[in-house]
Amino acid sequence: MQKLAWILVIVGALNWGLIGVGFFLNMNLNLVNLIFGSMPIIEYIVYILVGVAAIIRLPSFKTL
Incomplete structure (x- = not known):
């Protein structure tokens, strides 16, 4: 479950990054x-x- 959650968090973060880049590229x-x-x-x-x-x-982020 933790590995799947980690993958979804990474996918979500990358998607948000692409949304930001897309804004500047219209x-x-x-x-x-x-x-x-x-x-x-x-x-x-x-x-x-x-x-x-x-x-x-x-x-898991509190250990960083």
Whole structure:
């Protein structure tokens, strides 16, 4: 479960980075939206899963 949570956190962070870069390039680089844009419910479920994964991983960040 921790490994899956870690992967989702990394994917979420990379997606947010692409959203930021896309803003300056005037492009939609939100990969979740590009992949699941025609299925908004699935898109929002992915966002929720990334958020839950971040919450799961929070205790491990205190050791940094």
